[in-house]
Amino acid sequence: MTALPRSLPLLAVLLGAGLVSPPRSAPGSPIQPVVTSKPAAPADWRTAPAEDWRPLFNGRDLSGWVVKLAHHEFGDNYAETFRVVDGAIRVSYDKYDTFGARFGHLFYEQPFSYYVLSLEYRFIGEQMAGGPSYARLNSGVMIHSQSPASILTHQDWPISVEAQFLAGDRTTMNVCTPGTEIVMRGAMVKAHCTDSSSRRYGDDGWVSVQVEVLGGERVRHLIDGVPVLEYERPTIGGGVATGFDPAIKVDGRPLVSGYIGLQAESQPVEFRNVRLLDLSGCLDPASPAYRAYVLHADPARCRAR
Numbered sequence: 001m002t003a004l005p006r007s008l009p010l011l012a013v014l015l016g017a018g019l020v021s022p023p024r025s026a027p028g029s030p031i032q033p034v035v036t037s038k039p040a041a042p043a044d045w046r047t048a049p050a051e052d053w054r055p056l057f058n059g060r061d062l063s064g065w066v067v068k069l070a071h072h073e074f075g076d077n078y079a080e081t082f083r084v085v086d087g088a089i090r091v092s093y094d095k096y097d098t099f100g101a102r103f104g105h106l107f108y109e110q111p112f113s114y115y116v117l118s119l120e121y122r123f124i125g126e127q128m129a130g131g132p133s134y135a136r137l138n139s140g141v142m143i144h145s146q147s148p149a150s151i152l153t154h155q156d157w158p159i160s161v162e163a164q165f166l167a168g169d170r171t172t173m174n175v176c177t178p179g180t181e182i183v184m185r186g187a188m189v190k191a192h193c194t195d196s197s198s199r200r201y202g203d204d205g206w207v208s209v210q211v212e213v214l215g216g217e218r219v220r221h222l223i224d225g226v227p228v229l230e231y232e233r234p235t236i237g238g239g240v241a242t243g244f245d246p247a248i249k250v251d252g253r254p255l256v257s258g259y260i261g262l263q264a265e266s267q268p269v270e271f272r273n274v275r276l277l278d279l280s281g282c283l284d285p286a287s288p289a290y291r292a293y294v295l296h297a298d299p300a301r302c303r304a305r
Helices: 008-017 299-303
Strands: 065-069 082-085 088-091 104-108 114-123 138-145 161-166 174-176 180-184 207-214 218-223 226-236 259-264 269-278
Touching (some): 104 138, 114 138, 138 207, 174 218
Antiparallel strands (some): 065 104, 082 088, 088 269, 104 259, 114 207, 138 161, 138 259, 180 226, 218 226
């Protein structure tokens, strides 16, 4: 066997340092594969600059939002159920005579698909008399909801997925599925509501939560940026919601986008710092509009800035 030249280690060092060029392959020699690095993984959205977050609530009024209460027409904010007090959206029943099953939602005017929703909530006061027992210290935010204009007058809950807010020594950021179905750990979830892995919350004041929504692929619930629940492939299906238009509830249809709605179901509650980070955007690193945390390509955004 021919001995290796002693200069090989030095040659390897010089090649690695780029101080000499590698020898060219002789004609007919096998072409050596070019080793390239893998594309960098998207940056965590938690690193996004503050200016990239879009305020959905201006802290002064309900501009950009619309109310839908069960048994009332679209846009009728009966007895100022939703109002702005001290920079927060408040759900209040002080002008009600009876609750009357007026389950309600305050919807943002625009649908979204890939995004992170961030907000703070806290429960205040006592539950409205006549509200169901399960609704005490209970609220939430609906995602991938049907449009508020398509909710019929006497429909109770929108076809949507709910990130459920609870207190009273219970977990929070659970998931509920009015007229929808989800998959967890590879199996369809049969229960209407599923608990998160959060600690149990009492009367804790303001709670900071996030919902990460990746179109029809995956949803994560987070508290202070820490994941507590994850599920996949939201679709229309199942029960619970009643009074809906059958043309809207097409079982088996994937939910890939929809509206965001803050819930009111007889418990006074406040919401503030409602913001959204869009995860659809420009994926071209050469564009000034490029954002490393973006997960879904929207080429039009590359020309938007």
